[in-house]
Amino acid sequence: MAERCPHCNKPLPERASNAAYPFCSPRCRTIDLGAWLTGDYRIAVPQDETERDGPSESQIRGSSGDSEVN
Ligand SMILES: [Zn+2]
Numbered sequence: 001m002a003e004r005c006p007h008c009n010k011p012l013p014e015r016a017s018n019a020a021y022p023f024c025s026p027r028c029r030t031i032d033l034g035a036w037l038t039g040d041y042r043i044a045v046p047q048d049e050t051e052r053d054g055p056s057e058s059q060i061r062g063s064s065g066d067s068e069v070n
Contacts, residue, residue: 007032 002011005024012024023029 003015003022004011005022005028007023007028010024012018012022015021018024020026020029023032
């Protein structure tokens with residue numbers, strides 16, 4: 001049973017020769033980790049520089065009953 005890359009959903013290369021496990025490639029790993037670290041899951045260009053951003057609170061929770069934006 002082949003495992004799949006959690007980022008692009010492609011079948012993973014052989015694990016023994018896959019340094020980027022559990023991703024299919026270092027690129028996918030960088031993109032995926034970067035997305036998680038920024039808290040915004042989207043495809044972005046991998047950046048080596050770490051940007052220091054203040055805590056951004058774009059979403060205000062408090063009112064119940066609101067429908068989620070889709
Ligand atoms: Zn991948």
